[in-house]
Amino acid sequence: MEKIQEKLKQSLPLLKEASKLSASSVFKVTKTLIFFIVFNLIFLITGLVYLFVGDIIAYKIVLVILILIVGIVSTFRATTKRYHQVLLEAGKIYFDKLETFKLKFAESVIDKLEAGAKTKAGMTVNQIVNIPQIINSSYENVPKIIVKGINYLVSKIPLVEYIDVINKEFISQEKEQKVNYLVGKTNAFFNEKVFSINHVKTIRIIFVVAILLQIAFVYFIKN
Structure with missing residues (x-):
């Protein structure tokens, strides 16, 4: 058992923190959901009171009815954004540590593209390679939150960027050089374009817009 635990520790850095991360993620999403439900419910009840008075x-x-619709939409959007933020945070914590995954990921992308994988504008990299499969083949017992987080991150990579690299810049290079370049390109992409995303700001905007609309609706119901 000790050997297995040691192997897991070496294979997936920060594995011991996975359960804590999962619990924290569930708490954050649930807190956002409950907060928006309660705040929207207050406005709905207020609107109904003024309606019947x-x-x-x-x-x-x-x-x-509009109060109800705004409440449902804002709750759904805010909770979804919080979930995406949780995936982003989970992926960010682990991504820099997953060297084995990144190497296999780069190899898989190169193999697919060189084998003539069908691509079209708008496709993302995870549409031609199976990210969960690559993760699970690289490490043992990977927590689902981490698999989802990494898959979510990779879904942000536009495939056209990788096609340009493979077909133009490295068409005559050895596979190892292509893999190393692609790993570096992937790291740069995440650091510059993905990890800078902050869905919390969007959640705040959703809250402000929703509360302004609710106040306006209640005002006109009252008067």
């Missing part, structure tokens, strides 16, 4: 007019009913 005064005269029930058609446009006021429509406004109550």
Whole structure:
């Protein structure tokens, strides 16, 4: 058992923190979900109270329905963005440590492209290679949150950038050189374009827009 644990520790850095990360991720998503449900429910109840206190007019009913719609949409969008942020954070923590994965990932991309994989504009790299399979073939017992996080990160890479590298810049180079270059390109892409993404700002914007709309709807229902 000790040998297995040591092997896992060497194979996947920070594995001991995986359960803590998973618990933290669930907590963050759940907290966002509950927060938006409660805050939207307050406005919905307020709107219903004002609706039934005064005269029930058609446009006021429509406004109550709009309060409900804004609540559902804002809750869904905010929770989704929080989930994406959690995946981003999980992937960021592990990505710099997963050298074996990055090498196999680069090899797989090169093999697929050189074998003539069908590609088209708008495709991302994870549409031609199986990221979960590569991760699980590189390490043992990888937590699902990490697999999802890495897969989410890779889904941000536009395939056209890799096609240009393989077909133009490295068409006559050895595979090892292509792999090393692609690993470096992948690291640069994530550091410059992915890890700088902050969905928390988007969640705050969603909250502000939702609360302004809710206040306006309640005001017109009341008056």
